[in-house]
Amino acid sequence: MANIKSQIKRNRQSAAANERNKSVRSRLRTITKNFLSSVESGDAEQSAASFREVSRELDKAAAKRIIHKNKAANQKSRLAKRLKG
Numbered sequence: 001m002a003n004i005k006s007q008i009k010r011n012r013q014s015a016a017a018n019e020r021n022k023s024v025r026s027r028l029r030t031i032t033k034n035f036l037s038s039v040e041s042g043d044a045e046q047s048a049a050s051f052r053e054v055s056r057e058l059d060k061a062a063a064k065r066i067i068h069k070n071k072a073a074n075q076k077s078r079l080a081k082r083l084k085g
Contacts, residue, residue, distance in 0.1 A: 021066045028057055028067075032079070039082050051083050 002008050035050040055076050062072035 024061055024064075024066050028054075028061060031057055032075075035079060036082065047083055051079060054079060 002011060031050070031054050035047065035054045038046045038050045058067070058072040058076055061067045062069040
């Protein structure tokens, strides 16, 4: 346990940020699964709309540094490949 006041505050801030980031990462996984299921079903229009949503959320998460920008780019690339194929 930290004894220094600034470190106690930093731990508290870290825990709060971790909770916020956890919900964003969970949402990313959920909408990615929704996209993949729409691709499996073969509905092209639904898949395209779902891809736009996933892409947008990945960009937002990368902008807020919840995930690394290269990870977002790699995931978008893989999902775009799934959409076309």
